[in-house]
Amino acid sequence: MYFKIVPMRDRGIARSWEEIGRDRPIRGDVNIRHEMCKIMNRDSNIARIRPVMPLDPELLPPLIDAFLSGMATNAFTLSGIEEVDGRLYAQSWYCRPE
Template sequence: MQYEVLPLFERGKRKPKKAYSSAPRISACVQMNKSLQTPLGRESRVAHAYTGPGVSELPELYEAHVDGIAVLAFTIEGVEFIDGQMYQQAWHCRLPEHKIQVPWNLCPRGPLDELL
């Protein structure tokens, strides 16, 4: 599915929370699957964030798991490899704002709505 992804760490160090609102989010198709071939030398759950066909702006997350989930967003945690070094990473994923539909706005309006 298509999400707006925000990496929460930079080379293993958490970014300041003030930077979250101003940081650009990456629009990507997020997928998680098991892979037999990983830099860890064993089977691992891997998260991918594809921005195009076979193109990814973010390094893959290994040992990925969903850490927190809410109605319109979730967080995936894992480790990434940058320049041969392993770093902690988490992605905050949310639906693109233009796709959020509030359930009570989806129903057709009726004559009783005028009374509210």
């Protein structure tokens, strides 16, 4: 299922709702799988955004240890950890249906 996704943090620092609302959402298919995570050296729930065109690159770094942290009538939030430049940061995705 395709969603409009907006990252809620920048290198672990929370963004304001005004900034999140102004940001252009990423359109993609949210996919969550339980798989081996090389970074953590263990199994993890990993969320990925699959691009609209199959050969396009990933649009955001995957969320490691992904979990549903909030849900309302027309949106939900996935939270977890992302790797950016070899470092791990907290991250959440604000997801709305198209």
